[in-house]
Amino acid sequence: DTAVSQTPKYLVTQMGNDKSIKCEQNLGHDTMYWYKQDSKKFLKIMFSYNNKELIINETVPNRFSPKSPDKAHLNLHINSLELGDSAVYFCASRLGQGATDTQYFGPGTRLTVL
Amino acid sequence: GDSVTQMEGPVTLSEEAFLTINCTYTATGYPSLFWYVQYPGEGLQLLLKATKADDKGSNKGFEATYRKETTSFHLEKGSVQVSDSAVYFCALSDRGTNAGKSTFGDGTTLTVKP
Numbered sequence A: 001d002t003a004v005s006q007t008p009k010y011l012v013t014q015m016g017n018d019k020s021i022k023c024e025q026n027l028g029h030d031t032m033y034w035y036k037q038d039s040k041k042f043l044k045i046m047f048s049y050n051n052k053e054l055i056i057n058e059t060v061p062n063r064f065s066p067k068s069p070d071k072a073h074l075n076l077h078i079n080s081l082e083l084g085d086s087a088v089y090f091c092a093s094r095l096g097q098g099a100t101d102t103q104y105f106g107p108g109t110r111l112t113v114l
Numbered sequence B: 001g002d003s004v005t006q007m008e009g010p011v012t013l014s015e016e017a018f019l020t021i022n023c024t025y026t027a028t029g030y031p032s033l034f035w036y037v038q039y040p041g042e043g044l045q046l047l048l049k050a051t052k053a054d055d056k057g058s059n060k061g062f063e064a065t066y067r068k069e070t071t072s073f074h075l076e077k078g079s080v081q082v083s084d085s086a087v088y089f090c091a092l093s094d095r096g097t098n099a100g101k102s103t104f105g106d107g108t109t110l111t112v113k114p
Helices: none
Strands: A004-007 A010-013 A019-025 A031-037 A043-050 A053-057 A064-070 A073-078 A087-094 A103-105 A109-113 B003-006 B011-014 B019-021 B023-026 B032-038 B044-050 B056-059 B062-065 B075-077 B086-093 B102-104 B108-113
Touching (some): A010 A019, A019 A087, A019 A109, A031 A073, A043 A073, A073 A087, B003 B086, B003 B102, B011 B019, B023 B032, B023 B086, B044 B062
Parallel strands (some): A010 A109, B011 B108
Antiparallel strands (some): A004 A019, A019 A073, A031 A043, A064 A073, A087 A103, A087 A109, B019 B075, B032 B086, B056 B062, B062 B075, B086 B102
């Protein structure tokens, strides 16, 4: 059973389009995250939810909007896509907000904006 | 704020060579420390962790010791294999006001040649 899954795995789209990425975890965790990884492998946190409540909202353009319908799901919607949005987006989950908790990552969604 | 500085890559080694990837951190609280590994085309996964000073994390022949006096968590392996080729991320997870947020280093790409 996949612990953290993301769909789609690849997403190729034109500038200006709107797209969504979905994430689901079956670990029973309370906390979920979205990260962006650029071509140099730098990992940047974007958002975090704890029990469907937004707790981390880094400096991200407001074209990016997360949504957590329940604590097992965290989706990411992106409006008006730009070239600079091309990256790999990772979803992750964690048991809670404890400092010792391990994060579990999904396989990533490679977004290419043409 | 919290930060993690790890050795710049890329690092290229021959099989059976000794590996060290340096990692130092600054944190406002008393963090837990992690090493995550990302194999090509995959998400990050936990390699090892240590939650208090002088703890040693170990897994798959890799080790790292939490050194509070030097604020370091260097990753070592005595004899690397081709299959260890990956990107390695040092990370910390703090307590208190930063609870729930992990800080990642920039990643170090390791290539092991036969």
